Amino acid sequence: MDAFGARTDGLAGRRRRPFLIRSAANAALAEAILIPIAAVGVAFVLFGLFLAVVGSPPLEVFSSIYRGAFGTWFSWQNTLVRAAPLMLVALCTTIPAQLGLVVIGGDGAVLLGGLMAALCGLVLAGAPAAVGLAVMAACAAVVGAGWIGLVGALRHYRGVNETISSLLFTYLAVSVFRHLVQGPLRDPETQNYPGTYPIDPAFAIGEIPSTNIHWGLAAGIVACIAIWIVIKRTPFGQAMRVVGGNPRAARIAGLPVGLLTVAACALGGAFAGLAGFFEVSAVIGRANSALYAHYGLSAVLVSFVARHNAAAVIPAAIAVGGIRAAGGLVQRAHGLPDATVMVFEGIVFLVVLWSASWYGRTPLSRMAADGK
Amino acid sequence: MESSLTELGWLTVPLAVLSGAIRVGTPFLFVSLGECLTERSGRINISLEGTLVMGAMTGYGTAYLTGSPWLGVLAAACAGALLGGMHSLLCSRPGVDHIAAGIALMLFATGIAFFFGKPLIQPRAPQLPDLPLGFWSDLNVVQANLRINPLFVIGVLVAPVMWWAFNNTRWGLYLRTVGDSAEAARALGLGVNGTRAMATMIGGFFAGIGGAFLSLSYPGIWNEGLSSGQGLMAVVLVIFARWHPVRCLWAALLFGGASALAPALQSVGISSGYHLITAAPYLLTLILMIVTSSPERSLRGAPAELALNRTD
Numbered sequence: 001m002d003a004f005g006a007r008t009d010g011l012a013g014r015r016r017r018p019f020l021i022r023s024a025a026n027a028a029l030a031e032a033i034l035i036p037i038a039a040v041g042v043a044f045v046l047f048g049l050f051l052a053v054v055g056s057p058p059l060e061v062f063s064s065i066y067r068g069a070f071g072t073w074f075s076w077q078n079t080l081v082r083a084a085p086l087m088l089v090a091l092c093t094t095i096p097a098q099l100g101l102v103v104i105g106g107d108g109a110v111l112l113g114g115l116m117a118a119l120c121g122l123v124l125a126g127a128p129a130a131v132g133l134a135v136m137a138a139c140a141a142v143v144g145a146g147w148i149g150l151v152g153a154l155r156h157y158r159g160v161n162e163t164i165s166s167l168l169f170t171y172l173a174v175s176v177f178r179h180l181v182q183g184p185l186r187d188p189e190t191q192n193y194p195g196t197y198p199i200d201p202a203f204a205i206g207e208i209p210s211t212n213i214h215w216g217l218a219a220g221i222v223a224c225i226a227i228w229i230v231i232k233r234t235p236f237g238q239a240m241r242v243v244g245g246n247p248r249a250a251r252i253a254g255l256p257v258g259l260l261t262v263a264a265c266a267l268g269g270a271f272a273g274l275a276g277f278f279e280v281s282a283v284i285g286r287a288n289s290a291l292y293a294h295y296g297l298s299a300v301l302v303s304f305v306a307r308h309n310a311a312a313v314i315p316a317a318i319a320v321g322g323i324r325a326a327g328g329l330v331q332r333a334h335g336l337p338d339a340t341v342m343v344f345e346g347i348v349f350l351v352v353l354w355s356a357s358w359y360g361r362t363p364l365s366r367m368a369a370d371g372k
Numbered sequence: 373m374e375s376s377l378t379e380l381g382w383l384t385v386p387l388a389v390l391s392g393a394i395r396v397g398t399p400f401l402f403v404s405l406g407e408c409l410t411e412r413s414g415r416i417n418i419s420l421e422g423t424l425v426m427g428a429m430t431g432y433g434t435a436y437l438t439g440s441p442w443l444g445v446l447a448a449a450c451a452g453a454l455l456g457g458m459h460s461l462l463c464s465r466p467g468v469d470h471i472a473a474g475i476a477l478m479l480f481a482t483g484i485a486f487f488f489g490k491p492l493i494q495p496r497a498p499q500l501p502d503l504p505l506g507f508w509s510d511l512n513v514v515q516a517n518l519r520i521n522p523l524f525v526i527g528v529l530v531a532p533v534m535w536w537a538f539n540n541t542r543w544g545l546y547l548r549t550v551g552d553s554a555e556a557a558r559a560l561g562l563g564v565n566g567t568r569a570m571a572t573m574i575g576g577f578f579a580g581i582g583g584a585f586l587s588l589s590y591p592g593i594w595n596e597g598l599s600s601g602q603g604l605m606a607v608v609l610v611i612f613a614r615w616h617p618v619r620c621l622w623a624a625l626l627f628g629g630a631s632a633l634a635p636a637l638q639s640v641g642i643s644s645g646y647h648l649i650t651a652a653p654y655l656l657t658l659i660l661m662i663v664t665s666s667p668e669r670s671l672r673g674a675p676a677e678l679a680l681n682r683t684d
Contacts, residue, residue: 341484
């Protein structure tokens with residue numbers, strides 16, 4: 001279509017239109033870049049109106065948000081620490097989404113993966129750090145993979161809706177987690193905040209040199225890029241996208257739809273489980289209810305606003321991490337409640353999701369279509 | 373609870389479970405009735421958790437400012453309807469995913485509720501009066517456990533009325549037509565988006581009442597940890613109830629009862645397995661879904677237009 005559009009242009013001898021709208025493909029690319037920017041702009045306007053209504057100076061609050069999120073190296077680190085788990089858990093939605101599935105149960109995999117990591121850490125106390133960390137990470141990923149893989153298996157072999165079952169699975173994971181952490185696995189010294197015994201300090205994965213950011217960020221970025229390549233450039237990714245486009249055609253073409261479904265869910269769950277491992281190893285040092293920080297639902301939205309593009313998950317997660325990191329500064333500098341950034345995050349998500357209806361309907365794509 | 377044991381012995385447990393089921397189940401009842409109505413129109417609203425929190429805050433604030441808890445209930449319901457309107461505005465646009473829109477609206481509503489609810493954490497708002505349905509007994513424990521909130525009674529009345537309306541009124545027929553086949557509805561000249569918007573707003577209205585129950589009756593306070601996922605679970609309850617309003621009532625009592633069983637057992641000295649008992653209804657729902665779904669057709673009994681009902 002691209003080449004064809006360009007050729008008719010040349011043959012007709014018309015004045016060349018600007019690059020952006022020269023073909024439908026270019027227009028789509030331009031939309032993919034401009035629409036999110038426009039949507040965030042609209043979100044800023046709406047949030048500004050909200051601030052004006054409650055009597056806060058919008059521009060000053062915006063500036064605080066910028067400073068709190070990206071203004072200094074310190075705030076950047078704060079932002080990136082929050083973005084790391086969001087990236088990993090978002091992949092739990094992004095990968096199954098290639099097949100057209102909506103999995104929203106990343107939280108359950110985080111919890112059980114984190115619990116498994118803590119258990120491995122306790123069992124292996126005294127082992128070399130590299131061995132301990134490797135086993136903890138691997139077990140967390142396997143548990144996460146199994147948990148969400150089961151959602152995929154139920155979907156394919158029993159037709160159980162994956163959105164609801166993953167939500168139910170999260171509830172079950174919370175119950176199992178609480179039962180174990182407050183019962184058999186409880187450290188009696190954790191009175192008000194029940195948790196397991198602390199893991200060997202040697203198993204704290206530590207920080208990226210000369211930063212305060214733990215290695216979960218590097219893992220998140222690498223994972224997103226790797227998955228982006230897998231989806232775009234490998235037969236596995238191609239097969240997933242065919243199933244997502246037309247499951248019946250995929251089946252007729254002989255693709256193993258069931259295997260792909262389970263594999264995509266399991267792979268997503270593995271990354272969510274890994275997020276649990278990083279939280280336990282790098283942040284909490286044991287498994288307790290701090291693991292249940294509701295990354296899952298925000299991470300689902302991160303995947304959606306990235307339009308299930310694994311590479312776009314990285315900036316989306318950083319943006320959301322930034323909004324959250326700015327919470328403290330907005331609270332201190334303007335006397336606003338800590339929920340202010342939550343309102344902003346909600347508005348951003350709502351507008352960006354709404355902007356999904358703009359694709360293919362902007363003046364850009366109309367002009368490109370007129371050229372045909 | 374020590375003194376009550378001497379009066380009733382082990383009977384305390386079923387009595388406490390019953391009253392607990394009603395107390396814990398009332399918000400479940402309202403969110404599931406609201407969700408049921410919305411889903412019958414073929415749309416899923418997963419944002420009711422936010423509606424619940426928003427309703428709780430609005431209801432509490434209104435009751436505190438006006439001195440009337442009933443005005444609080446009304447304000448909560450209207451806030452819920454407003455959020456339902458926002459949901460349908462978003463979902464009526466092409467290309468917008470209903471699940472994602474619902475989650476985003478949930479975050480937004482929770483944020484708004486926490487924002488405006490900050491100054492409401494300290495003051496005490498007037499509470500809804502209970503109906504003393506245990507008046508026939510001399511035992512304190514019976515009277516205490518049978519003080520029923522009027523909102524529960526309203527919910528019990530709404531359920532059969534909604535069921536009747538689905539099957540016997542023009543609006544019920546429109547709703548079911550839109551929910552089962554948007555194409556047929558369009559052929560009949562029914563406005564699909566308008567009907568769904570109406571169903572989502574009324575659904576939000578009910579969920580808002582459920583929120584008012586949380587802050588104006590049980591636990592009867594406002595704070596940021598008030599709702600613990602009851603709204604998110606509305607979707608699950610409706611599946612458990614197979615999209616039937618009267619069965620929503622039983623589902624709400626079952627889910628509420630499971631949450632009430634653990635504290636009741638604790639009062640007679642059984643304290644292990646607390647969280648596993650609470651999880652039992654969710655496991656039951658999962659099993660129900662596994663048994664009644666099939667690879668050919670997902671979720672028998674669901675409105676055909678429901679996004680949950682699609683298969684490969």
